[in-house]
Amino acid sequence: MDQTGPAKSKRSYRPEGSLFLLAVLVVIFFVLDLFIGSYHISLSNILKALFAPGQVDSQLVTIVRQFRLPKALTALLAGAALSVAGLQMQTVFRNPLAGPYVLGISSGASLGVALLVLGTGNLFAAGAFNIMGAWSVAGAAWIGAAIILLLILAVSARVKDIMTILILGILFSSATSAIVNIMQYFSNESMLKSFVVWTMGSLGSVTNAQLHVLLPGVLLGLFLAIISAKLLDAFLLGEDYARSMGMNVQLARVLIFISTCILAGSITAFCGPIGFIGIAVPHIVRMALRTARHQRLIPGSILLGSVTMLFSDIISQLPGSESTLPINSVTALLGIPVVVWIILRKKTVGALS
């Protein structure tokens, strides 16, 4: 029994068709993302590098397998993870402008990275401070995000009202941002630069070895989201309604928060905080599929999120030039118009169906 939104049409509308179309788009954009880069490689050489590496120059194989493939896979995972995390947060908080970072995950991660990057020079003798390796940055981001998650969960277990949790999340974020600001203020140029570059987001620095960690993490988060689809449906009608249905609201909240944190936290750890995708994609999916059922919205968000992120990555490569754009600028420029349009279009904030 489909719960269709206010835009209920006379024709019976089947979301499956849209989902199939999105899946086709994912494949097309994935191939495009492999094909388009600052260094031109022909499509046949890309296919050879992937499936018959003996037939092309070994350097081309390296570029395709070690650079473009992990980057495209990372874009796919990041788009899917952030969109699903954003969808969950919008539903739980019943707020159309909530996103994957509403719980303060990105500020927690930023604090972890800031302590590592900006703190090392001040806390330890700089001579002794080790390189900012890719793994250490990811680890620091994850620990920072996890600390905020534990705080939120602790609060969530005691506080009944969801809005209180939202406000506390914003307060935690502000507090961590303040600490990060102080650290930035006292940092020298090169530390500052490496931190600022981290905040701009990056897909291309994720290597195959890191994907081995990122992929299972995202899959686990998505699995948790899919099994809580029914719970999410109940949240749409408000927590009191969910309680009256006999649902353990606090337990459901914890499950959804953990899923969101695994999704947003893993992506933030390896790619930095990537904005706007997680807010904009769920709205487009709701409109395109004309449904409020999470069993449809979750796969929709996975697919559209992937497409959007792959598309953003293609743009950020500035095809044909040596330079690149930071991925965060691209996602912001794509996402902001959507968010503005949502704000202008919403007659009542909070009604998400």
Next chain:
Amino acid sequence: MVRKLLFLALSILLFLFGCKSKKHSSPEGKSTSVSTSVKYARGFTIEDFKTYKKLTVLNPWQKSSGISYSYYLVPRNQKVPSLLKGKNIVRIPVRRVVCLSTTQLGFLEALNETSSLVGIPDINLVSDSSIIQRYHDNKLSEVGYAQSLNYELLLSLKPDLVLTYGVDGEVSAQLNKLHDLGVPVMLVGEYLESTPMAKCEWIKFVGAIYGKQAASKKWFNRIDSSYRQIKDEVADVNYRPKILAGLPWKDSWWMAGGESNLANLVRDAGGEYLWHGNTSRDAFVVSIEDVFMKAKSADFWINSGTAASIKDLRSVDGRFSSLPPVKKHAVYNNNARTSAGGGNDYWEKGVVRPDLILKDLVTIFHSDKVTDGKLYFYRQLN
């Protein structure tokens, strides 16, 4: 192609505008001046008048054009000439100096004037042991960085002169504030010079404020001939190894331009910088896959930033393992002389001893050319 055309158009414009002589309303009137000759540096001029000297800094921050600051140096034992009323006056020789960049310290060290130093940005960035000793003897304070500069502390040091530098126009706010506080401040723009000897030549500029023009000239000439001698040794080598330099931030690589100080050093040392065709003096962003395509032919990798070992390089990005310099351990970093706090002498003494930097690079690129084979600023990563 478009970028090349743009650059060409810009160069022509700059040339045309540069040829227009600017009419300064100068207080000198008709008094005659002798200009101290400046051989390489583009960022400053020195004019000698009977009773004072005039130092002018041109375009003192990146992408600045048509901007200049003039300073009038008047010996302490003389009266300030009335025609200099309202100008930036510095009484020389200066006795209490604050340096806001550690690259300025090299000049003080070369001129034997570190005893005049009363303020530095951060002791951890200092490499020179005599300056570190002064800090431990409480003769020297840390005044902080550009945005977190402690003005009260700076003022309490009663400096005769603050040497600062500008990354962009923002510095003019700092200049105005110091001016309002009555602290004489001077911009030093040695970091904008695109050749190592031009950087070194700023010793004449710093020498002037200590009244040590002869000593600074002597230093410059000695280093200049030493530098050229080393450069001549490799001027006509047939084998020019290909050089990769720097370290990326995530997946973007700020590559030193083909006309930058680093590119010029590599060229003078008989190497071929991988981006030698680029015409920029500033760094530009290159995507990491482009770097890899170019770097597959690299022979050496230099100035690997914070990476202190081959393992560090791999931890920054595991894919570096496949680059020839990493495979052959032909990676050299310029941090052999780093203090316990992390201050790197390359940015300090290296400014006034570019001949030693050049000798290091020749030793690395052409081991058959240099007799002793010892490295000074550089070390091989293992």
